[in-house]
Amino acid sequence: MIRVLSVISDLNFGGGENRLFHLARTIDTNRFDHTVVTLYPPDHSLRSQCGSMRPQFADAGVRVHDLGVPHPAGARGPRIVRLTNTATTLAAAIQKLRRLIISSRADVDDAHLETALYTAVPAAVSAGVPVAITLYSELDLWKILDSRSIRQILFPPIRRLNLRRCSAIITDAKIRATELARYIGGSPPPLHVIANGVRLDKPSRSRSEVLRDFGIPEDTRATILGQVAGLVPFKGQAVLLEAARRIIDRGHDVYVLCVGYERQGPTYPQQLRRQAEELGIAHRVRIHGYPGSIADVWNVIDVHVHPSSIDSLPNAIIEAMSLGKPAVVSSVGAIPDHVEHGRTGLVVPPDDPGALAQALMQVLGDARLAERLGRGAYERYLERFTPEVTTRQVEGCFESMIETHCKRRAPVH
Numbered sequence: 292m293i294r295v296l297s298v299i300s301d302l303n304f305g306g307g308e309n310r311l312f313h314l315a316r317t318i319d320t321n322r323f324d325h326t327v328v329t330l331y332p333p334d335h336s337l338r339s340q341c342g343s344m345r346p347q348f349a350d351a352g353v354r355v356h357d358l359g360v361p362h363p364a365g366a367r368g369p370r371i372v373r374l375t376n377t378a379t380t381l382a383a384a385i386q387k388l389r390r391l392i393i394s395s396r397a398d399v400d401d402a403h404l405e406t407a408l409y410t411a412v413p414a415a416v417s418a419g420v421p422v423a424i425t426l427y428s429e430l431d432l433w434k435i436l437d438s439r440s441i442r443q444i445l446f447p448p449i450r451r452l453n454l455r456r457c458s459a460i461i462t463d464a465k466i467r468a469t470e471l472a473r474y475i476g477g478s479p480p481p482l483h484v485i486a487n488g489v490r491l492d493k494p495s496r497s498r499s500e501v502l503r504d505f506g507i508p509e510d511t512r513a514t515i516l517g518q519v520a521g522l523v524p525f526k527g528q529a530v531l532l533e534a535a536r537r538i539i540d541r542g543h544d545v546y547v548l549c550v551g552y553e554r555q556g557p558t559y560p561q562q563l564r565r566q567a568e569e570l571g572i573a574h575r576v577r578i579h580g581y582p583g584s585i586a587d588v589w590n591v592i593d594v595h596v597h598p599s600s601i602d603s604l605p606n607a608i609i610e611a612m613s614l615g616k617p618a619v620v621s622s623v624g625a626i627p628d629h630v631e632h633g634r635t636g637l638v639v640p641p642d643d644p645g646a647l648a649q650a651l652m653q654v655l656g657d658a659r660l661a662e663r664l665g666r667g668a669y670e671r672y673l674e675r676f677t678p679e680v681t682t683r684q685v686e687g688c689f690e691s692m693i694e695t696h697c698k699r700r701a702p703v704h
Contacts, residue, residue, distance in 0.1 A: 295689060296392060297401040298328045298411035302355070304342035304552055304585075305521065306427065306606035307404045310487040312344060313678040314685055315353040317488070323686065327355045328391065330384050330410065331362045342552045342580060356391070360384045374441075381409050388414035399689045402457075405429055412453040421458035421696040423688060427603040428624065430470050431525075451475055458692040461485055461685070463604040464625025483688050486629075488681030489609040489672075494590040501587050505548060505577045513544040513575075514655060517592030519585065519607040520599065521554040522578070527598035527621065528563055533644035534598070534651060536570040543655050549578045550588050589614055594654055594661070599623060600641040612672035617664040619650045629675065635667040 297315070302308050311327060318325050333345055348355055363377040388411055392400060400415035400422040402408060408424050415422035433450070437443045454460065454471070457480045462468050468482040494501075499509040507515070516535065520526040528549045535547045553560050560578055567576040581588050595611035595618040604625040611618050618636040620626050630636040637653065639646040654661045 292324050293322060293398045293689060293693065294324045294326075294396060295399045295401055296326055296328050296395065296397045297403065298330070298388065298407045299403040300406040301329050301331045301333075302327075302344045302348055304344055306487060307425065308344050309489065309606045310425065311403055312347060312351070312353070313488045313490065314682055315348070316351050317678040317682040319682075319686060323689070325354070326395070327353055328388070329355060329357050330360045330406065332357055332359045342582060347584075358384065358387045358391070360387065381406075384410040385414045385417075389418050392418040392420055398693055399423070401425075401689070408450065408453050412456055416456045421692040422456075423459040423461055423692060424454065424457050425461040426471065427463060427467065428601050430467070430474055431601040455480065458696060459483055459688055461688060463487055464628065466625060466628075467603050481691075483684070485681055485684045485688070486604055486625075486676055487606055487609055488678030489606060489613055489676055490678050491586045491589065491610055491613060492584060494586045495584045496587045496590075498590050501591050504581075505579060505591070507546050507548075507577065507591075511546070513546050514593045515546050515548055515591055516594050516596050516651065517548040517550065517588070518596050518598075519588060519592075519610070520549075520551045520597065520605065522549070522551045522560045522563070522580075523554050524559055525599060525601040526551070527600055527641065528578070529566060530598045530600075530642060530644050530647060531596055532563065532566050532570060532572070532576065534648035535576070536572050537644065537648040538651055538655070539572055539575060541652065543652065545575065545655070547572070547576045548588075548592065549576070550581050550585075552580045585610070589616070592616065594619070594651065596647070596651065597621065597626075598639070598641065598647050602626060604629060609672065609676045612668040612676065615665040615669035617654050617661040618668060619647060619654065621647075629671065631667070631671075634664070635671045636664055 297311055299311055315325060315327055360380055360383055363380040392415060397420055400411055400420050402411035402422055402424045412422050412424060437446060454475045459481050460471060461483045463486050465484050468484050472479045472482060502509050518531055538545055563578050567573040595616045597605060597608055597620040599621055602624045608620060620630050620636055620638055621641040622638050623641050627638055630638055632638040637650040639650050
């Protein structure tokens with residue numbers, strides 16, 4: 292039995308958290324003893340901004356161990372005080388994780404997302420256990436965040452050091468693997484390209500109930516153009532609103548539904564609502580979080596739209612494929628590798644509301660095209676994105692890590 296600890300900062304709504312959820316649900320329990328470990332307590336202050344998947348993990352019977360490390364976002368005061376608090380928090384997390392790895396006799400540490408890069412990786416290495424890190428679009432985001440001078444000095448060396456100490460790096464796109472190898476330099480650890488596996492539960496509420504919650508008439512005949520993504524600028528909701536104005540001006544009967552949590556606070560969602568008002572389409576735009584099952588949201592979306600400017604392979608695209616939704620998406624990250632223009636969706640350049648509007652009007656004006664794209668998307672999902680397919684690949688990665696680790700520790704005769 293291989294003992295695996297999957298470490299993540301918390302179980303918010305997000306692609307990385309969904310990946311871990313489906314891994315936990317489909318991992319082979321005859322070969323793997325799997326535990327999810329979260330750094331932060333379930334009641335920390337950012338929960339309202341990011342939502343929580345803890346109920347889903349609990350309902351699925353997934354074993355979750357909370358380390359209870361205080362979230363550094365609660366610190367107040369000058370920057371030096373906040374930086375010191377963050378460093379103290381990370382150090383405490385490393386110590387607690389190291390003790391847990393040793394006491395649980397873990398064979399593999401499976402780290403997820405950036406915070407785990409700074410905590411789970413050094414903890415596993417110091418405990419003598421092989422560690423994998425799963426990352427997505429972090430390199431693009433680091434370019435933005437590191438524009439602040441102090442981050443530019445402190446963070447890149449720490450990241451590269453910890454990435455080089457990993458036994459494996461998992462990402463969901465060939466382009467991301469190439470970028471990570473270039474970022475690390477020299478001889479990077481083995482890089483594995485494994486897409487997220489997705490299987491949505493059935494909706495828990497009726498379509499009419501959910502429409503009513505979003506302030507859309509239950510008996511509407513309008514087409515619902517929907518985006519499911521965190522409410523952050525690089526996800527492209529502002530581009531969608533610009534495109535929607537052109538679509539509505541051409542006489543199409545649509546509502547625009549942007550569902551996601553305020554990951555960076557309320558400023559950007561407020562900007563989107565003001566933009567909708569200025570464009571004269573506020574009566575046709577809904578921008579909300581949704582605390583229930585995301586399957587409820589997908590049940591009211593007719594056409595999926597994902598015009599992001601930074602992304603890897605978003606979970607929302609795979610979810611839409613699994614439901615056979617016609618989609619219009621942007622050509623960033625690994626999206627064009629899986630959404631084949633004209634067959635499994637329509638692909639447009641990022642940050643181009645005109646191209647987005649034109650593609651959406653194609654789908655709105657051609658029912659046969661919409662049906663064909665949805666059918667092609669579902670076939671692509673069955674080929675590549677079921678949790679069983681992707682989890683077997685992750686399990687193989689864990690086994691190869693252990694094999695390599697044992698060979699390195701074997702005495703030389």
